[in-house]
Amino acid sequence: MADISDKQEYSGTRFEKADFSDRTIRDVVFEDCTFIRCDFSSAVVQQCRFTDCVFDQCNMSLLAVPETQFSGTEFTGTKMIGIDWTKAYWPTFDFYSQLVFKACILDSNNFFDLRLHESHFESCRIHNADFRQTELNKSVIQDCDLTDTLFMHTNLEGADFTGSHSFYIDVRENKTAKATFSAYEALNLLRVLDIRLAD
Template identity: 55%
Template sequence: MEIESHGEYLEQKFSDSDFEDETVKHTLFERCEFINCNLTGSRFADCRFVECTFFKCNLSLISIPNSRFSACEFNGSKLVGIDWTKGYWPRFDFYSQLSFKSCILSGSNFFALKLHETHFDDCRLHDIDFRNTELNKSMMTDCDLTNSLFMQTNLTSVDFTGTHSFTIDIRQNTLKGAKFSRFEALELLYGLDIQLVD
């Protein structure tokens, strides 16, 4: 099945399709399923994805100028190098409720976005820009946060259980009510110029 611009796709299933480097404009996807699709390098401009699911898809390097994602789920998918800040994020819509499970999102940019209650579970989150991001009440469980950036990030009540390899300065971020596994919580002390003795 091809995707055409200026269209509406309701409860459509796209399976084993190759949309690499395609450009789609002004299109609505509502309650659609993308299964094992290749969307690498595609450009979705002024599109809306509402309650869509992506299963084992490759969305690496997609471009999303002024596109909106609401209540979408990504499972077992690759989403490397995406600049999420280019999408449309309504100022008063604090709950886009994105969910990523067993995904690779390395090299992506979430700078200053409001991502309250976002779920990241068992994800590779290397080299991600979370600076100035609102992640209140989000879940970031069993993730690898190697080289990801946190600065002036609101991490209030975030669940980091099982997550590792993070560098989060407790003086530069808001961590009230955040939950960490006991051993990984020691990483929060490394930036305080203190000595840990066994």
């Protein structure tokens, strides 16, 4: 198991069952690194950079990410409650974040006003998250539970919501052109229009 020191660079390093909870990690570059069953709960990763990294079955709840950049990063089976992604570093020239979330718990995450074009959310629980004013066009949001998650002035053009459920999306307040929804769940889009459907 590798440890992490501030102001270092790690490339192709594997971290397994490492406990970084409640710890502050500063100015570290991670490239093509793998984190397996690591604990980052209540940790702070400040001014770090994660490029083409994988987090598998980690606990990242209440992780703080001030000025940290994520690019081409994948999270699988990871618990990620209460993360404020707006505090991370999102360079203006990096048009696509290319983040992938699979079978993750993303409750109470804040994505407000971020550009997350073509991001990937698959089989995730996303309760009470904030996607207001977020650019999610051409993103994949499949088989997700979106209970009480906020969408307002959100760009969902070309997004794929196949299999996702429990969402409330006002088609008058969000961009939904060419977005894909499962037929049954698409009925939720009509609730705000105050119309009745006959069998």
